Amino acid sequence: MSISDDDRPIRKVAHEIGSDLSLLSVDELASRIALLQEEIARLEAEKIRKGASRSAAEKLFR
Template sequence: MDDDLKPRPKPPVHVVGQDLSTLSVHELKERVQVLKDEIARLEADMAAKQSSRSAAESVFRL
């Protein structure tokens, strides 16, 4: 029950152009992974939207 009261660690927040000199190699690796995961999420969403658009276009071409 006490675990529910502990603050959860926040995922690293990355700001484009941010000074990276204060971050450790481990922190940099974490941020790279977060950004890679976000890119994959964005690409999956784009693919889904392109698929939906293509399906809609094929219906309206008839």
């Protein structure tokens, strides 16, 4: 028996860009800020990794 997409638990979105922040507590805001800072660091690291790959490829084909 396989699990269909309908049977999987729905993942709660931790933060949606542009969402209403007025009902969040200070602790919830701090938690979301930390989450977004971690995501920014992850994105920056991937950008650097891809930039290095691209740079190496450009040097190879010059």
